[in-house]
Amino acid sequence: MEERIKNRYNERIYRQALARYGIDPDHAKRLDGFESFIYEYVHENQECILRIGHSLRRSPELIAGEVDWINYLADHSVSVSRAITSEDGNLVEAIDDGQEELFLATAFEKARGAPIRPEAWNGDFFERYGRLIGRMHALSKMYRPPEPTWKRPAWNDPVMLDLEPWIPETEPFVRERWTELHTYLETLPDDENSYGLIHQDAHAGNFFVDDDDNIILFDFDDCIYAWYANDIAIVLFYAVMGAKDWPAFTNTFMTRFLTGYAEENRLPSAWLAEIPNFLKLREIELYAVIHRSFDVQNLQDPWVKRYMDGRRQRIEGGIPYITFDFDSLKTVSNG
Numbered sequence: 586m587e588e589r590i591k592n593r594y595n596e597r598i599y600r601q602a603l604a605r606y607g608i609d610p611d612h613a614k615r616l617d618g619f620e621s622f623i624y625e626y627v628h629e630n631q632e633c634i635l636r637i638g639h640s641l642r643r644s645p646e647l648i649a650g651e652v653d654w655i656n657y658l659a660d661h662s663v664s665v666s667r668a669i670t671s672e673d674g675n676l677v678e679a680i681d682d683g684q685e686e687l688f689l690a691t692a693f694e695k696a697r698g699a700p701i702r703p704e705a706w707n708g709d710f711f712e713r714y715g716r717l718i719g720r721m722h723a724l725s726k727m728y729r730p731p732e733p734t735w736k737r738p739a740w741n742d743p744v745m746l747d748l749e750p751w752i753p754e755t756e757p758f759v760r761e762r763w764t765e766l767h768t769y770l771e772t773l774p775d776d777e778n779s780y781g782l783i784h785q786d787a788h789a790g791n792f793f794v795d796d797d798d799n800i801i802l803f804d805f806d807d808c809i810y811a812w813y814a815n816d817i818a819i820v821l822f823y824a825v826m827g828a829k830d831w832p833a834f835t836n837t838f839m840t841r842f843l844t845g846y847a848e849e850n851r852l853p854s855a856w857l858a859e860i861p862n863f864l865k866l867r868e869i870e871l872y873a874v875i876h877r878s879f880d881v882q883n884l885q886d887p888w889v890k891r892y893m894d895g896r897r898q899r900i901e902g903g904i905p906y907i908t909f910d911f912d913s914l915k916t917v918s919n920g
Contacts, residue, residue, distance in 0.1 A: 587877070590639045593682045594622060602637050602690040605671045605678040619878075620806065625695065632695035633669065634803075640687040643806070645677050647744070648689055650735035651805050652676045654728065654782060655693075661724050664717065666693045666803040696803050698795035705794065706827075708841040715845030717800050718787060718820065722813045723850040725781035737782060740811035741771065751873040758901040763869050766862065773812065779856060783816035785809050788823035814856035817846070818863035825907060835909045843917045854915040864906040872896055 599622075603610055608626045613635070616623040622637040638648070652668035653676075659667045669692050671678050678690040701710070730736045738745045752760050774780070784791075784805060791804040821839065828834035846852065875881065875889055884890045899906075 587641070590641055593639070593684060593686070594637075594688070598637065598680055598682065598688050601680045602635060602678065602688070605673070605675075605680075605690055606633075606635060606692050607672045608635065634666070634693045634695050636691050636693070636806075638689050638691075638806070639682070640679075640689060643689065643744075645679055645687065645689055646732075646734040647737060648677045648691060649732070650730050650737045651808055652691060653730060653735060654737070654808060655805050657728055658721060658724060663720055663724065664799050664801045665805075666696045666801060668693050693803065696793040696801035698793035698799070698801060701789055701792075701794045705798075708837065710794075710798075711838050711841035712845035713798065713800060714820070715842035715847075716849050717802065717845075718784075718816060718842075719846035719849030721784065721802075722781065722816065725783065725813075726777055728782060737808055737810060740809050740815070741767070742809075745807070745809050746870070748870060748873040751877040753876060756897060756901075759869070759872070759897060762865075762900050762903065763873075766865055766869065770862065770866065773859065775812070778851070779814070779853060780812050781810065782808060783811050783813060785811065785816060785819060787816065787820055790823075812856065812859070812863070813850070813852060814859055815863040815866070817842070817852070818860045819867050821860070822864055822867045822906065831907050832909045835907055836913075839911075839914050840917050843914060847917065857911040857914050860911045861905050861907070865900075868896070868906050869900060872900060 600610070602608075603613060603626075607628060608624075613624045613626045616625055616634075618636070620638070620642065624635040624637075626633055626635060643651075655665050655668050658665050668676050670676055671690075671692070676691065680688045680690065682688050740746060748763060749760065752763065754760075784802065785807040786804060787802060792800050792802045794800055820842070821835065824838055825831050825834055843852070871892065875893060879886070879889055881893065884893060898904075
């Protein structure tokens with residue numbers, strides 16, 4: 586989280602946000618949140634999540650677009666954490682931060698279930714995972730925001746992708762790789778069969794699995810208009826991290842994932858060749874965000890330390906995030 590947002594947050598903001606949603610302070614529990622302040626609470630026997638973000642990151646209109654998209658998916662049989670209204674019937678509550686900006690409170694039903702168990706991380710699950718993402722992409726083709734100002738940003742809108750301030754000036758080759766990649770991606774077609782509203786962060790930390798093996802997806806804060814293959818690449822980016830043999834896992838995971846995906850949405854096989862570029866996009870994005878949010882000379886978080894180990898050299902050298910022939914998956918992409 587940006588320091589300028591942390592520094593504006595206080596007890597007054599917290600209490601007002603609770604009051605807007607009728608939350609008893611004794612029943613609110615702080616959870617970890619990377620970009621927002623997150624709380625768990627119970628209201629009328631329903632487990633819920635309160636998220637308090639800031640207009641320096643997202644405008645009220647963009648958050649309205651996010652929650653409308655979430656509820657559209659819920660209304661069309663996608664397992665997501667539905668957004669719920671405040672005491673005044675609002676999906677977004679704005680609270681003055683005292684510095685001419687706003688804290689923005691939203692609430693959601695807490696996802697059923699729990700994080701996926703290691704023994705359930707298998708081929709059958711990968712197919713269900715693919716069906717969920719495929720269903721979401723198919724619905725994206727039909728979704729239209731009810732208000733023009735609610736339309737979520739495109740992938741290259743500075744509100745979502747302003748990386749240069751966070752890439753150190755002492756790393757010109759990282760900046761160069763980023764510029765080259767960004768310039769190339771802007772040449773890709775954005776037709777309705779390949780490009781639409783995507784989650785952009787649908788990794789295992791952003792879903793639960795219930796007792797019936799349903800995957801319940803949450804945290805749509807980063808949803809944008811981008812290529813469906815980008816969403817798939819981001820899923821793979823995080824999924825592969827726990828594997829010992831990355832190419833072998835990629836083959837197993839993507840074969841089963843795309844099999845499930847093809848049941849819900851058609852991905853033209855030509856987009857498989859772009860997955861390495863989308864993987865590199867996420868690799869550089871995460872590298873920049875870590876520079877923004879952590880003291881990279883004194884990293885304490887074990888996951889962040891592992892990720893950053895040798896990362897600069899890999900980016901500067903143009904080394905693929907995963908060494909794998911994605912064209913080999915054409916037979917399962919339904920292209």
